[in-house]
Amino acid sequence: MVASRLLRPASRLLSTHRPFISPSKSALQPAASLPTLVNARRYATPSGVKEVAVRDALNEALAEELEANDKVFVLGEEVAQYNGAYKVTKGLLDRFGDKRVIDSPITESGFCGLTVGAALAGLHPVCEFMTFNFAMQAIDQIINSAAKTHYMSGGIQPCNITFRGPNGFAAGVAAQHSQDYSSWYGSIPGLKVVAPYSSEDAKGLLKAAIRDPNPVVVLENELMYGTHFPMSEAAQRDDFVLPFGKAKIERPGKDLTIVTLSRCVGQALTAAEQMKKDYGVEAEVINLRSVKPLDVEAIVKSVKKTGHLMAVESGFPSFGVGAEILALTMEYAFDYLDAPAVRITGAEVPTPYAQGLENMSFPSEDLIAKYGAKLLRV
Amino acid sequence: MASSVHFPGAVNSKFTTDLAFEQPSTHPAMPTYRVMDSDGIIVDESRKPSDISNEEILKWYKNMLTGTGPPAIVSIMDLIMFDAQRQGRLSFYMVSAGEEGIAIGSASALFPKDVIFCQYRETGVFQQRGFALSDFMNQLFANGKDNGKGRNMPVHYGSSKLNIHTISSTLATQIPQAAGAAYALKIQALQNPNMVPRIVACYFGEGAASEGDFHAALNIAATRSCPVVFICRNNGYAISTPTLEQYRGDGIASRGIGYGIDTIRVDGNDIFAVREVTKEARRMALENGGKPILIEAMSYRVSHHSTSDDSFAYRAKVEVEDWKRRDNPITRLRKWMEHQGLWDDEMEKEARSQIRKDVLKAFAQAEKEKRAPLRDMFTDVYEDLSEESKVQMKELGRLLDEYPGEYDVSEFEGGRKGLDEPAEQ
Numbered sequence: 110m111v112a113s114r115l116l117r118p119a120s121r122l123l124s125t126h127r128p129f130i131s132p133s134k135s136a137l138q139p140a141a142s143l144p145t146l147v148n149a150r151r152y153a154t155p156s157g158v159k160e161v162a163v164r165d166a167l168n169e170a171l172a173e174e175l176e177a178n179d180k181v182f183v184l185g186e187e188v189a190q191y192n193g194a195y196k197v198t199k200g201l202l203d204r205f206g207d208k209r210v211i212d213s214p215i216t217e218s219g220f221c222g223l224t225v226g227a228a229l230a231g232l233h234p235v236c237e238f239m240t241f242n243f244a245m246q247a248i249d250q251i252i253n254s255a256a257k258t259h260y261m262s263g264g265i266q267p268c269n270i271t272f273r274g275p276n277g278f279a280a281g282v283a284a285q286h287s288q289d290y291s292s293w294y295g296s297i298p299g300l301k302v303v304a305p306y307s308s309e310d311a312k313g314l315l316k317a318a319i320r321d322p323n324p325v326v327v328l329e330n331e332l333m334y335g336t337h338f339p340m341s342e343a344a345q346r347d348d349f350v351l352p353f354g355k356a357k358i359e360r361p362g363k364d365l366t367i368v369t370l371s372r373c374v375g376q377a378l379t380a381a382e383q384m385k386k387d388y389g390v391e392a393e394v395i396n397l398r399s400v401k402p403l404d405v406e407a408i409v410k411s412v413k414k415t416g417h418l419m420a421v422e423s424g425f426p427s428f429g430v431g432a433e434i435l436a437l438t439m440e441y442a443f444d445y446l447d448a449p450a451v452r453i454t455g456a457e458v459p460t461p462y463a464q465g466l467e468n469m470s471f472p473s474e475d476l477i478a479k480y481g482a483k484l485l486r487v
Numbered sequence: 488m489a490s491s492v493h494f495p496g497a498v499n500s501k502f503t504t505d506l507a508f509e510q511p512s513t514h515p516a517m518p519t520y521r522v523m524d525s526d527g528i529i530v531d532e533s534r535k536p537s538d539i540s541n542e543e544i545l546k547w548y549k550n551m552l553t554g555t556g557p558p559a560i561v562s563i564m565d566l567i568m569f570d571a572q573r574q575g576r577l578s579f580y581m582v583s584a585g586e587e588g589i590a591i592g593s594a595s596a597l598f599p600k601d602v603i604f605c606q607y608r609e610t611g612v613f614q615q616r617g618f619a620l621s622d623f624m625n626q627l628f629a630n631g632k633d634n635g636k637g638r639n640m641p642v643h644y645g646s647s648k649l650n651i652h653t654i655s656s657t658l659a660t661q662i663p664q665a666a667g668a669a670y671a672l673k674i675q676a677l678q679n680p681n682m683v684p685r686i687v688a689c690y691f692g693e694g695a696a697s698e699g700d701f702h703a704a705l706n707i708a709a710t711r712s713c714p715v716v717f718i719c720r721n722n723g724y725a726i727s728t729p730t731l732e733q734y735r736g737d738g739i740a741s742r743g744i745g746y747g748i749d750t751i752r753v754d755g756n757d758i759f760a761v762r763e764v765t766k767e768a769r770r771m772a773l774e775n776g777g778k779p780i781l782i783e784a785m786s787y788r789v790s791h792h793s794t795s796d797d798s799f800a801y802r803a804k805v806e807v808e809d810w811k812r813r814d815n816p817i818t819r820l821r822k823w824m825e826h827q828g829l830w831d832d833e834m835e836k837e838a839r840s841q842i843r844k845d846v847l848k849a850f851a852q853a854e855k856e857k858r859a860p861l862r863d864m865f866t867d868v869y870e871d872l873s874e875e876s877k878v879q880m881k882e883l884g885r886l887l888d889e890y891p892g893e894y895d896v897s898e899f900e901g902g903r904k905g906l907d908e909p910a911e912q
Contacts, residue, residue, distance in 0.1 A: 191727045214697040214733045215658065215725050245657075246698060281579065283640045285656040457875075458868060462629060462638050466864065 157342035164334040166308035167197045167273075170315040171235065173347040175205050178233060181319055184211040184224055185237030185274075194239045195275060195334050221247030221272075225255045228270035228324070235319060238274035241328065242286045248293075255324040256299030271318045275331035276304070277371065277423050278471060284459035287467075289424035291370065294326045295400040295433070301353055302400040304328040306374040308338040310398055313351030320350065328400075330372045354402035358411070362391035365481055366411040368434050369421040370397040373472055377421050380477035387478070388487040400430060408434065409442045416447035417484055423471050426454040451484055453477055517740045519785055520764060521754035525814040527822025529759075536759045539595075541829055547595060547758060548824065550614045551587040551817045553842045563842050564610070564620075567850060568627065572641075576854070577627055579641045588816025589720050589784040590690075591615045592761030596769060597688055602668050603651040604661040604689045607642050608720065612690065616649045620845055624853030631859040631900040636867070659698035662717070665689030666708035666779070669715035673777045686772045687715040688765075693783075694725020696739045705746040705779070714777035716768045717743075720755065722788035743781035755784035756816040786816070858898055860905030880906060 161169075174181050187194055189202040189212040202210040213220035217238065224234035238244040244251065251272060258266050278287035294302045301323050305311040311329065318325035343349060359374060360381050367377045374396045381392040393411050397404065412418050418438050420431035431452030438450050456470040491501045522534045529535050536544075553564055572580045590611025597603070597616075605612060613623070622634070626644050629637035634645055635653060645653025652668075655661060669687040676684045695701060696719060708715050719739045723730055736742065743750030749771060753764045761784055768780040824830035861883070865876040872880070887894055887903050896902050 187727050212728065212732060214728065215694045216697040216699065218699040219697070243658075246700075281640065283638065283643075283656065459638075461864075462640055463858075 157345070158339045159345060160337045161308040161340040162335055162337050163305070163308050163311045163329070164195065164197055166312040166340065167315055167329065168199055168201070170312045170319075171198065171201060172204065174316055174319040175201065175209055177347070180231070180233040181235065182209045182211065182232065183235045183237060184213055184220055186213050186215060186220070186239050188212060188237050193237070195331075197334070198237070217243050217246035218250060221250045222254070224270055225250050225268065228255070228268045229258060229266050233269045233271075233319060235271045235273060238272065240286065240331065241274050241276040241290045242288055244272070244274070244290070251294070251300070251324070251326070252297050256297050259323070260299060267322050268324050269322045270324045271315070271327060272324070273315065273318070273327035273329060275334070276328035277330050277332070278455070278460055278467070279331040281462065281464065281467070283462040287460035289422070289455065291328055291400050291422065292424050292429045292433070294328070295430060299324065300401060301325045302328065303353060303398060304330075304371040304400055305398065306333070306371055306396050308340050309344045310351065310357075310396070312340070312344060313349055314398060317350040317353060321353070328371065333372050351398065353399045354404055355398065356404035356407040357396045357398055358393060358407070359396045360392070360394040362393035362415065364390040364415055365392040365417040365419060365485055366395060366408065366415045367392050367419050367421055367477070367481070368395045368397060368408055370400065370430065371423070373421045373423055376472060376474050377477055379474040380481060383474065383478040384481050388482055388485070390481070390485055390487055392481060403433070403437070405437050405441060408438060412438055412442040413445045416445060418446065418450035419477075419481060419484060420450070420452040421472050421477055422452070423455050426452070426457050429454055448484055451480060453480055511736055511741075514737070516737050517750075517752045519752045519754050520760050521757045522759040522763065523757050523819060523823055525756070525819055527819050527824075527826055529823075534763070536763070539762075541827070543595070544820070544824065545829065547591050547615070548817070548820055548830070549838055549842065550591050550611060551820070552838060553614065553620070553846065563839065564623070564846050567846050571850070577641055580627070585788050585815055586720055586722055586755065586786050587611050588758040588820070589718070589755040589761055589786060592758035593688065593718055593765040593782070593784070596762045596765035598683075598685065598769075600650060600683065600685050601769070602672065602685065602687045604665040604668070604687065605644075605651060605654050606661065606691045606695060607654050608692065609690050613644050613646070613649070613651065616651065618644065618646060618649060620849035621852065622646070624849045625856065628853045628856070630853055630856035632853075632856055633859070636859045636863045659691060659695040659700040662689055662691055662695070662701050662704035663707060665715050665717070666704050666711070666713045669708065669713035669777070669779070670711055673712070673714055684714070684773045686769055687713075688718060689715055690718050690720065692725060693719055693721040693730055693739050694728065694733060696742070697725075697733055702742075705743065705748060705781070708779035709746045709748050712777050713779055714772040715779045716765065716772050717779060717781045718765070719781070719783045720786060721783055722786045724788050738783055738785075740781065740783040748779050748781050750781040750783070752783045752785065755786035756814050756819055758816055758820050857900045860900040861896060861903075862906050862908070
């Protein structure tokens with residue numbers, strides 16, 4: 110996996126892999142680090158549970174929404190003929206035709222503006238960025254037009270649009286293509302922002318985003334597309350949606366609250382198992398699912414129980430999602446904290462290309478477990 | 488009665504009662520300038536290259552052979568590095584077969600002091616300006632001798648010595664920056680009339696020309712009269728997107744006219760034509776205080792977009808083979824050299840074998856080089872080290888001194904000492 114548009118080329122990460130990543134480097138092998146817990150979720154009819162890759166869950170969500178509503182269409186670079194740089198739109202062109210699944214020239218400001226315009230005119234576009242790093246070329250359309258036109262037109266111009274694509278660092282694509290935009294979009298009134306972790310998250314949140322009358326940014330994770338998760342029977346149905354602003358307790362616990370999102374959820378779950386093994390403590394892992402709106406209630410409820418909070422995210426430390434979680438906890442649950450809350454984030458450095466440094470620039474399972482133990486003084 | 492009013496936005500427009508829209512399809516496509524045909528025959532003897540020595544031409548040819556792939560037999564550096572990526576010795580590589588003529592032909596017409604911005608398929612430009620095989624390899628392996636201190640993805644070459652800005656991953660951002668750099672050179676020349684005037688040459692692909700940055704760049708360069716030569720490599724594909732889906736106009740060249748920029752289209756497989764056109768563009772760019780020029784060089788991307796791409800998913804192999812056979816810059820120049828009695832099969836064989844040896848030697852050497860010194864982990868985020876970084880460096884030094892057995896830093900330049908500030912020169 111590698112490269113960027115730059116390396117636009119870089120975006121083909123999935124068709125090739127970075128062979129010199131050894132399997133022991135779990136930071137780059139999310140699938141390998143999934144705790145057993147994930148496979149033991151409680152479902153009504155476990156027999157109906159299916160293993161689905163995040164990529165396929167997204168594909169299913171798009172297909173179902175294209176089927177259900179003819180106002181929905183998908184537009185982006187290489188989404189049609191090439192089936193998407195990460196194959197998320199695979200087969201959609203054949204099934205829905207070139208009026209619904211549309212290739213764009215390399216012009217983010219152009220095609221993003223076009224989809225925003227289509228949304229202002231009443232359609233429900235899904236605008237795919239090959240990665241959110243490229244959306245920088247179009248960020249004015251997202252922030253100044255998509256997020257604000259409904260308000261500034263006096264409520265007469267809705268903007269039912271979904272921006273989606275991979276977000277966060279990948280592997281070996283250096284500083285300009287390794288950024289996490291959760292806090293960028295999360296700070297804009299008028300936008301809704303979600304960050305799926307599992308296949309169920311991916312499907313339920315993307316479908317909800319397409320149906321939501323507001324502009325929604327769906328931040329997928331470049332390293333998670335190929336990861337398989339069990340999908341319940343309910344989630345396999347075409348009416349499955351997840352509500353925004355509702356976090357999910359992925360692992361209940363009584364000693365420490367870990368609030369996290371996207372790929373870091375998997376790391377936190379592994380770290381929680383590690384902490385149980387090493388110290389006999391039970392960490393509660395909260396998967397935010399939605400960055401904006403943010404489920405403060407779930408965080409406060411958990412902190413009241415555990416008395417300890419740790420935020421884990423892969424963005425830069427300053428003014429990030431972790432900073433927000435800590436601030437909210439201080440505002441709403443200060444009296445329940447037994448120790449100062451902590452955050453684990455990406456490092457304050459342009460993401461290095463060197464593999465060793467890159468690994469150290471983002472949260473790892475070990476780091477989470479170590480800081481958890483330190484926080485609990487165990 | 489006046490036949491025209493001087494509207495400020497269109498001063499020479501005449502009135503008409505004929506209601507007619509301008510239709511691009513009725514305009515003939517802009518012609519493509521060439522000197523030599525695909526058989527290596529000079530089409531117009533009066534345009535025969537006269538100011539270049541045979542020695543120089545042989546150097547071009549060898550540069551083309553080295554840097555990128557002679558189609559049909561595949562490249563030397565391209566092939567070796569492509570394989571290296573597949574073996575996991577390199578994370579990413581970009582080949583440039585089919586576009587050697589544009590890179591080397593244009594670079595040969597520029598002055599060493601001219602400033603260059605590249606996209607990422609201009610290996611030949613670097614070569615022609617003197618970037619050594621070891622320079623390429625050091626960057627590709629991100630070792631301590633890499634000008635970028637190992638911080639970039641492969642193929643992001645840069646050299647202050649050769650006046651080439653470091654390649655950036657972000658697409659098309661170099662185009663407006665080139666206009667800005669040219670503006671700076673223009674001001675510099677005004678302030679210091681004794682300096683030899685310089686231009687900026689800016690390379691990009693036809694796909695990048697779809698980005699807003701391209702349009703903004705051409706307009707600002709035209710209105711500020713910046714001495715910049717924009718060189719578009721139109722190779723038919725932007726990753727998988729063919730030009731027919733990239734734009735509807737007459738290539739990229741027609742856009743130059745709209746921005747009021749002198750423009751030419753040239754056969755990118757004809758190295759003589761590319762050189763001549765660039766030479767003339769450079770002269771024009773410095774006329775009357777400076778102005779931008781646009782060159783659209785036509786070619787065909789014979790290779791995949793990058794090691795992350797398999798282009799046979801979106802184009803037929805037969806199409807590529809057809810192009811390789813029909814025309815490419817290397818075999819064209821070779822034919823010309825053969826007609827002149829400058830080259831034969833024996834020399835070809837010898838050159839290839841020598842280049843292969845040189846590439847492999849540089850490859851092996853670069854793989855063995857030490858990594859950048861430890862202090863480079865901290866430097867350059869800001870001009871000066873931040874206080875936090877200083878504290879972290881000190882702490883790292885302390886840990887290394889206290890537990891030398893735990894940390895093997897021998898693979899980094901200078902080992903433990905590489906963390907300390909270099910002594911004042």
